[in-house]
Amino acid sequence: xxxxxxxxxxxxxxxxxxxxxxxxxxxxxxxxxxxxxxxxxxxxxxxxxxxxxxxxxxxxxxxxxxxxxxxxxxxxxx
Numbered sequence: 001x002x003x004x005x006x007x008x009x010x011x012x013x014x015x016x017x018x019x020x021x022x023x024x025x026x027x028x029x030x031x032x033x034x035x036x037x038x039x040x041x042x043x044x045x046x047x048x049x050x051x052x053x054x055x056x057x058x059x060x061x062x063x064x065x066x067x068x069x070x071x072x073x074x075x076x077x078x
Contacts, residue, residue, distance in 0.1 A: 004045055004048055004049065007041065007045055008041075008042065008045045008049075010041075011038045011039075011041040011042045011045065012038075012042070014034060014037075014038040015035060015038045015039070015042075019035070
């Protein structure tokens with residue numbers, strides 16, 4: 001997850017530089033290529049983050065179900 005955060009931060013930094021650095025000698029084509037690559041990386045990273053959030057939510061739901069089942073089990077066994 002930390003690696004993903006680092007990649008996302010790098011992609012945002014790249015976009016910021018590409019969009020705001022008017023003094024660089026980048027051609028418009030290079031600028032567009034870099035923007036496209038950074039946006040693609042951000043899109044991929046957001047997909048991974050979304051999947052991780054879904055997994056965490058699923059695990060949390062399963063944990064709550066397990067707690068409920070353990071509670072019901074303790075009531076039935078007493």
